Structure formats: C-alpha cells, structure tokens
C-alpha cells in the first residue's frame with residue numbers, strides 16, 4: 001500500500017506555497033489544462049448536458065456493480081483471460097507476485113496506473129528482485145527522481161525542464177539539455193530497449209466493458225499500447241468500480257474524459273484489450289490477467305452519501321480548476337490521489353479522521369463539480385465528510401469530533417435563531433472589538449480561540465450600526 005502521509009498536509013502545504021518554482025508550474029498546468037474545459041464541453045454536439053447523461057451511466061453501473069463485474073469476469077474468461085478478485089492491496093500485490101513467479105518474470109514495463117500507486121505495486125515488485133520501468137514520460141521522470149506523482153494525469157508537473165535536464169544527464173548519461181524534444185527523444189530511446197526486453201507488461205484500466213469483456217487504456221503517448229502488447233504476459237489492474245455495461249457507454253465517457261482531462265476532443269490512443277493473443281493475431285501477450293481490486297471500495301459503495309464518488313473516472317479535471325490544489329500541489333495531500341477527488345477518496349480509503357485535513361482544507365467553491373465530466377457533486381461529499389467528523393460514525397471507525405467546536409456551532413445556531421440574543425451578542429462584540437481595532441481601522445490580531453483567523457489576514461471590525469438600524473434611520477429621514 002502507498003505510504004500515507006495525510007497528517008503532514010498543513011506543513012507540506014506551507015512548504016509548497018513558499019516554493020516559487022512549484023507555484024509557477026501549478027499556475028501553468030491550471031492555465032493549460034483547466035481553462036479550456038468549459039468551452040470543450042460547450043462544443044460537444046450534444047452540449048454540456050452530456051455530463052448529466054454520463055453521470056447517469058456511471059451511477060447505473062455503480063448501482064449494479066455485482067452483476068456487471070460478474071458479466072465482465074465471465075466475458076474476459078471467455079476471451080481467454082484470467083480474472084482475479086483482490087479484497088485489498090496486499091492480496092492484489094500477492095497475486096501479481098505469484099503471476100510473476102509462475103511466468104519467471106524478471107523485467108516489467110508499466111503504463112501509468114493510479115490504482116497500482118494506491119497498492120504500492122512498484123515497491124513490492126522491486127523488493128521481489130524485479131526491474132520495473134514506468135513508461136509514461138511523466139511517471140518515468142519521477143521514477144528516475146525517486147518521487148511520487150503530484151497530479152493524476154501529469155505526474156511530473158512539479159518539475160521544470162531544467163530539473164529534468166539535470167536528472168537525465170545524471171541518470172541516463174546524456175549531455176545536459178533543457179530542450180524538451182531532445183529530452184523526450186532520450187527517454188524514448190531508453191524506454192524502447194525496456195519495452196523490447198520486458199517479460200511482463202502492467203497497465204491500469206480506464207474503463208472495462210461488461211458486455212464484451214474488454215478493458216480499455218487511454219494515453220497520449222502510445223506507451224501503454226507497447227507495454228500491453230510486446231511482453232509475453234500482461235497484467236491489468238482495475239478498481240472494482242471502473243466498469244460500465246455497454247460498449248456505447250464508452251463513446252460518451254471517453255469523449256468527456258478527454259475534454260475534462262485536457263480540453264482535448266479525443267485522447268491520442270484508446271486501446272481495447274480483450275485477452276491474450278489469439279491465433280492469427282499479429283501481436284499481444286501469451287497470457288492476460290485482470291486483477292479487480294476492492295481495497296475499501298465496497299465500504300464506499302455501502303454508504304449512500306459517498307457512493308457517487310465511485311463514478312469518478314480519474315480525469316483530473318477537478319484538480320485543474322481547484323484553487324486549493326492550484327496553491328498546494330499534489331504532494332501536500334500525502335497519498336496518490338490529490339485535489340478535490342483526493343480530498344474525498346483518500347479519507348474514505350485511509351480513514352476519515354486520519355485524512356481530515358484534506359476535506360477540511362477545501363474551499364467548497366464548487367469549481368470541481370462544474371468541471372467534472374461526470375458531474376460528481378464533490379462539494380456535497382466534502383460537507384458530508386465534515387459532518388461525519390463532527391458527529392462520529394462507527395461504520396467508518398470515526399469517533400465524535402472536537403466537542404468545543406461542536407458546542408461553539410450549537411451556540412451559534414441557537415443565537416442566529418433568536419433575534420434578541422443575536423442582537424445582544426452583536427452589540428457586545430461591537431463594543432469588545434473597539435479594544436482590538438488598530439489606528440488603520442483594521443483588527444490585526446484576535447484573541448484565542450479566534451486567533452487563527454488573523455494569523456494570515458486582517459479583519460475588518462463589525463460596523464457600529466447594523467444595516468437594519470441604518471435602514472430605519474433612512475426611512476425616518
């Protein structure tokens with residue numbers, strides 16, 4: 001399983017905000033990938049309303065997962081593949097190690113896959129003595145750098161070309177250059193050799209199709225196609241929610257996926273993989289395995305408040321518009337999933353209490369919902385997570401939260417429902433704040449427990465007269 005560092009959210013976020021290079025990179029990725037999304041949806045022949053249709057397709061699939069997974073497994077087996085259901089990360093890794101042992105695998109090439117990041121597959125394969133090479137350019141860069149991805153579809157977004165130039169010079173032994181085409185050519189040359197020598201190819205699965213028994217992979221580099229056809233064994237990993245009923249559903253979802261991810265009309269390569277090579281096929285592996293992973297998803301499915309999150313197709317559109325991600329970057333989230341999707345999925349996978357900073361840190365601005373190609377209501381779930389944290393929930397092993405905070409909100413709720421009490425408190429606060437107001441008319445420091453509010457900003461004092469008082473005076477005049 002991936003290392004969980006969600007507790008360090010605040011300190012990592014502070015570091016990220018001070019990192020000027022990172023700030024430039026984040027602004028750039030949001031500018032390049034995030035800005036065109038709404039326009040791309042508007043330009044769809046069916047209009048942006050297609051997102052609602054996509055939501056319906058995904059929701060139907062989530063509500064019928066048991067039948068769809070059974071049908072998918074049956075059809076993959078009929079196509080000659082093998083299907084394994086893994087309850088958790090450890091089981092999925094063990095199954096993959098066993099397959100590798102059976103096929104005497106020594107070298108592995110991988111396509112980008114978030115679920116394999118989630119289960120910590122690379123570390124396990126490497127510990128078992130295998131050489132594992134990531135083949136997506138961004139993943140390859142961060143693998144060489146010994147880092148983790150900072151964005152779902154652009155994993156090395158935090159790196160400048162100068163940093164990549166130095167890294168390639170050191171690790172690939174080429175002369176230093178910061179020219180992107182030359183760097184890409186160097187990676188391409190190094191990776192070609194890995195593809196040709198690999199015993200096993202590993203991929204994720206963007207979406208599987210139950211009725212045909214195919215998995216699909218989407219990329220812009222063509223690397224996954226090589227990783228899944230050249231080696232003699234292909235192992236595909238998928239989260240158990242990544243299935244839809246019909247092939248025609250893919251058309252809608254992939255058109256939206258490309259628009260959400262990068263405002264593209266269509267991704268460069270979409271591959272349908274239906275099993276091992278059949279007689280007469282020009283290429284393909286001798287053996288094909290599909291490992292379907294639960295790892296906490298059944299618990300999400302069982303909770304009506306959060307089931308909708310399983311509709312996610314991991315396009316990263318929500319990261320590209322999120323004001324919080326745009327400042328703190330992916331590493332602050334302390335788990336492979338970052339941004340708004342990470343702020344909901346990670347607590348549900350690793351523990352609501354353990355990852356509470358992630359959903360408490362979001363602004364609830366709603367940009368993620370507007371950008372999501374499957375119209376997932378992330379702000380609603382962020383609020384639902386906050387409610388669980390305060391109320392506690394045994395199903396999620398979450399004890400009731402901070403009693404002081406809860407009492408404060410109960411008192412606030414009481415006050416705003418009682419006019420005289422509210423007016424009295426307002427008057428008292430207006431008097432008390434006079435002692436704190438500086439000459440420039442602002443409050444620079446509030447006392448505890450409100451001090452956090454003024455740690456990084458000033459506060460304007462309450463007006464001496466309320467709007468209602470002004471209104472009454474104006475009417476008299």
Ligand code: SF4
Pocket residue numbers: 260311312313314315316317318319340341368371372373374375376378
């Ligand atoms: S929540 Fe929506 S926008 Fe975010 S990654 Fe998932 S599908 Fe994409």
